[in-house]
Amino acid sequence: MxxxxxxxxxxxKCLIKSNAANKLNFTELDELDESCVQVTFKASEIIFxxxxxxxxxxxxxxxLVKIVIDGPNREQILKVIKAPCYLGIxxxxxxxxxxxxxxxxxxxxxxxxxxxxxxNFIKLNSDFAYEVILDLCKNELDQFQRCVNLxxxxxxxxxxxxxLFFANEIYCSDEFELPLNRNDFANLLCSSxxxxxxxxxxxxxxxxxxxxxxxxxxxxKEKLQFIYQNG
Amino acid sequence: MxxxxxxxxxxxKCLIKSNAANKLNFTELDELDESCVQVTFKASEIIFxxxxxxxxxxxxxxxLVKIVIDGPNREQILKVIKAPCYLGIxxxxxxxxxxxxxxxxxxxxxxxxxxxxxxNFIKLNSDFAYEVILDLCKNELDQFQRCVNLxxxxxxxxxxxxxLFFANEIYCSDEFELPLNRNDFANLLCSSxxxxxxxxxxxxxxxxxxxxxxxxxxxxKEKLQFIYQNG
DNA sequence: CATAAAATGTGAAACATTTCACATTTTTAT
DNA sequence: ATAAAAATGTGAAATGTTTCACATTTTATG
Numbered sequence: 001m002x003x004x005x006x007x008x009x010x011x012x013k014c015l016i017k018s019n020a021a022n023k024l025n026f027t028e029l030d031e032l033d034e035s036c037v038q039v040t041f042k043a044s045e046i047i048f049x050x051x052x053x054x055x056x057x058x059x060x061x062x063x064l065v066k067i068v069i070d071g072p073n074r075e076q077i078l079k080v081i082k083a084p085c086y087l088g089i090x091x092x093x094x095x096x097x098x099x100x101x102x103x104x105x106x107x108x109x110x111x112x113x114x115x116x117x118x119x120n121f122i123k124l125n126s127d128f129a130y131e132v133i134l135d136l137c138k139n140e141l142d143q144f145q146r147c148v149n150l151x152x153x154x155x156x157x158x159x160x161x162x163x164l165f166f167a168n169e170i171y172c173s174d175e176f177e178l179p180l181n182r183n184d185f186a187n188l189l190c191s192s193x194x195x196x197x198x199x200x201x202x203x204x205x206x207x208x209x210x211x212x213x214x215x216x217x218x219x220x221k222e223k224l225q226f227i228y229q230n231g
Numbered sequence: 232m233x234x235x236x237x238x239x240x241x242x243x244k245c246l247i248k249s250n251a252a253n254k255l256n257f258t259e260l261d262e263l264d265e266s267c268v269q270v271t272f273k274a275s276e277i278i279f280x281x282x283x284x285x286x287x288x289x290x291x292x293x294x295l296v297k298i299v300i301d302g303p304n305r306e307q308i309l310k311v312i313k314a315p316c317y318l319g320i321x322x323x324x325x326x327x328x329x330x331x332x333x334x335x336x337x338x339x340x341x342x343x344x345x346x347x348x349x350x351n352f353i354k355l356n357s358d359f360a361y362e363v364i365l366d367l368c369k370n371e372l373d374q375f376q377r378c379v380n381l382x383x384x385x386x387x388x389x390x391x392x393x394x395l396f397f398a399n400e401i402y403c404s405d406e407f408e409l410p411l412n413r414n415d416f417a418n419l420l421c422s423s424x425x426x427x428x429x430x431x432x433x434x435x436x437x438x439x440x441x442x443x444x445x446x447x448x449x450x451x452k453e454k455l456q457f458i459y460q461n462g
Numbered sequence: 463c464a465t466a467a468a469a470t471g472t473g474a475a476a477c478a479t480t481t482c483a484c485a486t487t488t489t490t491a492t
Numbered sequence: 493a494t495a496a497a498a499a500t501g502t503g504a505a506a507t508g509t510t511t512c513a514c515a516t517t518t519t520a521t522g
Binding site: 412413414428429432444 | 468472
């Protein structure tokens with residue numbers, strides 16, 4: 001029955017699985033398959049919006065997403081996350097209201113899983129539950145680190161850190177195209193559009209990066225590392 | 232057998248239970264009781280230290296604790312938490328290394344639960360697991376909010392917010408004694424000792440609070456709320 | 463109780479960032 | 493292709509915060 005790829009069910013096929021989904025057995029994967037809808041988003045499309053009700057857990061199988069929250073003074077980008085990962089567990093599991101928005105930064109494939117199915121897996125498969133707990137724990141520690149960096153580093157340090165993050169964690173290359181415009185980049189670094197422009201120009205003039213619009217090539221990684229650790 | 236209070240086992244007696252522990256049955260509470268050690272900390276004593284290995288989940292049954300992380304430039308107080316609550320799940324469940332320190336701000340009673348017992352409960356009691364997940368989710372959303380406030384509000388707003396937090400959430404009274412000295416208060420608000428002094432004096436002179444060393448009485452809550460929402 | 467040590471208060475200078483203004487470039491829509 | 497709209501770059505002034513210096517108060521210790 002499963003001889004050709006086409007006959008393999010969606011969730012069995014979706015090979016880039018989370019640690020949690022890896023703990024599911026075939027019957028459970030079938031069940032996931034039944035209650036799961038896959039949607040593809042284009043860049044800049046809203047996956048879910050702050051304030052709206054939510055009844056799905058979302059698993060990103062491919063793509064890049066920004067997590068945005070309306071702050072008292074401006075929009076803040078809490079983080080940029082890359083598939084494969086879960087999205088919106090805290091929101092959906094808690095009070096059902098999205099406390100932030102998720103917006104695609106590039107073509108992104110998302111699986112919407114009904115929260116009751118998700119809860120059922122937690123109930124019936126303790127390995128799955130434990131992996132979800134691990135995932136949430138990791139997110140919490142990461143968020144602490146981001147917060148400390150935002151608050152304690154000056155802009156040059158934050159910029160250096162973020163460029164290294166894009167190169168090392170997101171694109172796995174020293175050459176990449178920024179997925180954000182200057183304004184969004186400022187909202188991610190918690191600064192202003194103007195400062196972002198100025199510092200990028202500065203880094204460019206000093207030969208730390210080469211800059212051409214959104215195209216960035218990191219030329220001196222050690223220097224960036226130094227700026228991050230001393231600014 | 233359980234006629235007098237003294238005969239009731241520790242974890243059955245520890246009535247201020249977490250939502251998670253409420254899902255445990257009597258047998259499980261007995262098991263928790265066996266593998267759980269209760270310790271009392273005096274103010275300023277370290278409950279666990281950043282960098283050290285950890286193999287316990289901690290449940291605070293009474294007291295007040297500060298969560299401290301060594302930042303690149305200074306020590307940062309991530310949050311002040313009040314019993315009853317869990318402590319250190321992300322740390323213990325993840326890589327076993329404490330990513331922050333926990334220090335008692337007043338007499339605090341903490342139950343150290345072996346992580347294998349904890350994992351066992353997650354495995355065997357899905358309601359327990361789900362409550363733990365809920366708890367972690369709530370923490371994540373709270374942390375987002377704290378981070379946004381820290382980054383987007385100016386010092387007057389952050390100070391107003393923190394005073395309201397102490398009054399409303401921690402002490403449930405408009406009159407309280409700060410559990411932190413000026414330096415720690417600065418580390419919590421991510422500012423300097425001097426600014427904290429100046430703003431507290433200012434609030435005092437303007438009749439928003441009455442200030443006497445660490446003793447604070449909030450006189451004009453509406454004004455604080457206004458400063459928080461506009462600063 | 464006396465003395466040292468730690469914590470706190472406060473003005474002035476130094477600093478980083480934000481805001482403003484406006485020129486320029488790039489993108490979008492017709 | 494061309495006009496309109498959006499995004500970007502950059503200097504200068506305004507602002508908020510940090511740092512420094514030092515006086516004062518409070519707390520700890522013998």
